[in-house]
Amino acid sequence: MSTTFPHDPQAKALFEQIASWPIYDPHSHIDAHSPASRNLDEVLGYHYYTELAHSAGMPAAEVDPGLDPFTRARNLSRHLHRIDNTVQYSWLLEIARTFHGFEGDRIDADTIDDLYRRADHSQDGEAWDRSVWQTSQLEAVFLTNDFDDPLEGWDTSTYVPCLRTDDLVLKLHEPRTLQRLMASTNVDVEDVKSLRLAIASLFEYFVEHGARACAISLPPDFIPRKATPIASQNSVRRALKHMDLRPDEHEEIRSLVFWTLAELCAEWKLPFDLMIGPIRNVYPAGVTGGRDLFDRRVSLHDYAALFNHFSEVTFPVSTLSPDAGAELVAFSWILPNVVPNGHWWYSNVPAFIAADLKARLQAVPKTKQVGYYSDAYKLEFILPKFNMYRRLLAEYLAEDCIRGRGWTEDRALELARLVLLDNPRRIFARPNES
Incomplete structure (x- = not known):
């Protein structure tokens, strides 16, 4: 379920139809040899999270590439409460819920260990790539x-x-x-x-x-x-x-x-x-x-x-x-x-x-x-970002069209x-x- 679901009933009906369609994505930076994330650090390492957390007070050294992935993820998690108002945080929450079965409403230092365990697909290889693609x-x-x-x-x-x-x-x-x-x-x-x-x-x-x-x-x-x-x-x-x-x-x-x-x-x-x-x-x-x-x-x-x-x-x-x-x-x-x-x-x-x-x-x-x-x-x-756009498109179509x-x-x-x-x-x- 998208975390950006429209509240207007007509927009909601449109969104449900649009969200059932396939996604054709004409620009990304995906690595075709390793398209899906093997661990949570690869999700949290998206520049939006590191730059927003740094802007809100996190020292850049806490996400230094030389640190091990789990340490970087835990360091960043201590600062996520400062950016939970942003749309980028909503993408993160949707990823956690859709792909990793996360049921909480906050991703922070208290929940990061459980989510990191859920998001560990280091042994799944191409099977995990196919799962994310299909979902x-x-x-x-x-x-x-x-x-x-x-x-x-x-x-x-x-x-x-x-x-x-x-x-x-x-x-x-x-x-x-x-x-x-x-x-x-x-x-x-x-x-x-x-x-x-x-x-x-x-x-x-x-x-x-x-x-x-x-x-x-x-x-x-x-x-x-x-x-x-x-x-x-x-x-x-x-x-x-x-x-x-x-x-x-x-x-x-x-x-x-x-x-x-x-x-x-x-x-x-x-x-x-x-x-x-x-x-x-x-x-x-x-x-x-x-x-x-x-x-x-x-x-x-x-x-x-x-x-x-x-x-x-x-x-x-x-x-x-x-x-x-x-x-x-x-x-x-x-x-x-x-x-x-x-x-x-x-x-x-x-x-x-x-x-x-x-x-x-x-x-x-x-x-x-x-x-x-x-x-x-x-x-x-790809899914949470497209869902953000789909919601806005559905709201426009309901109201204006x-x-x-x-x-x-x-x-x-x-x-x-x-x-x-x-x-x-x-x-x-x-x-x-x-």
């Missing part, structure tokens, strides 16, 4: 794969590869990135032409191994543009020689690689997921995963030339700043290839989701919306199925099935 009614979960991931050892029709390209765009000047690129493609990168050949071979390999999207997370100061041929050639040459680069040379390389990625997305008919806005390491003293923030000055206007130039590429867009929702609605309103995609990170809070969900469903064509993705690192988190516009329940459910299942299945179909 959650998962249909497909998209991964986040480094460009040199061999993509072997799992069923790519269920755990779907996605080519993540942050390192290619933002770190190509680093010797290690170039070494990885050449090792994974067998292309000797010597200039701009051979660099493109290497990146093209990545697309070929990923698509052959079931990839259905290319994705990147971009800082707020990034402005996509077509690189200047001579300047980019010189910048790439200097980077290949491991020379110190000026800021404008870094910018040329970033522009060149990013534009190349967009061109290859067009060639291979892959959606290009853009996750826009994070600034890394704003809080260096924070816990792992809890050091990044966003900058409100980012604007999709900087991406207008990209969207216009690559009209044949679908861009599912996520913005990190909660107050960027109106701009994303406006771009999705008029540009056929811009798709509002889920509710990401700091915007993944019911108050922000409810406002954005309402604006999107009132203003953007229903056939070009991807309602939600989990962004989860372990399978157990059925009571507000006189829709039937069936018509409201058709809209829900579009944004949760039909649209992501179509937008992220295999390239030869699009």
Whole structure:
């Protein structure tokens, strides 16, 4: 039973129907080789809990990676009472109840030993992965794969590869990135032409191994543009020689690689997921995963030339700043290839989701919306996070569509199925099935 169950009877009926459907999750950080948590520390280690507890007074050393898992879990449990008002805590409670048979109403220092014992699946291996998958009614979960991931050892029709390209765009000047690129493609990168050949071979390999999207997370100061041929050639040459680069040379390389990625997305008919806005390491003293923030000055206007130039590429867009929702609605309103995609990170809070969900469903064509993705690192988190969105969606449909516009329940459910299942299945179909 979801801990976020609607109280309104009509919304409750809608939620029950929606919750019976499979989950199609178009973005996560799941490890296909170890998708479900083997112990409670792997659940509590999700950055939301460590960063919230640290923000509320827990020393970062209490969840140091060098500690044993049980000690980390017990240390964190002593601080959970300070964050039990948060939606993230409700996900934790739902996981404990749904997957581990926990019957209490608090997870704290008094109950942590029992819950840790219940959540111990260290000997269960793939059987536990299958159990969580089936309980959650998962249909497909998209991964986040480094460009040199061999993509072997799992069923790519269920755990779907996605080519993540942050390192290619933002770190190509680093010797290690170039070494990885050449090792994974067998292309000797010597200039701009051979660099493109290497990146093209990545697309070929990923698509052959079931990839259905290319994705990147971009800082707020990034402005996509077509690189200047001579300047980019010189910048790439200097980077290949491991020379110190000026800021404008870094910018040329970033522009060149990013534009190349967009061109290859067009060639291979892959959606290009853009996750826009994070600034890394704003809080260096924070816990792992809890050091990044966003900058409100980012604007999709900087991406207008990209969207216009690559009209044949679908861009599912996520913005990190909660107050960027109106701009994303406006771009999705008029540009056929811009798709509002889920509710990401700091915007993944019911108050922000409810406002954005309402604006999107009132203003953007229903056939070009991807309602939600989990962004989860372990399978157990997919169900409670989707249930949070499902509740908000059911409440909106009951209030605005059925009571507000006189829709039937069936018509409201058709809209829900579009944004949760039909649209992501179509937008992220295999390239030869699009």
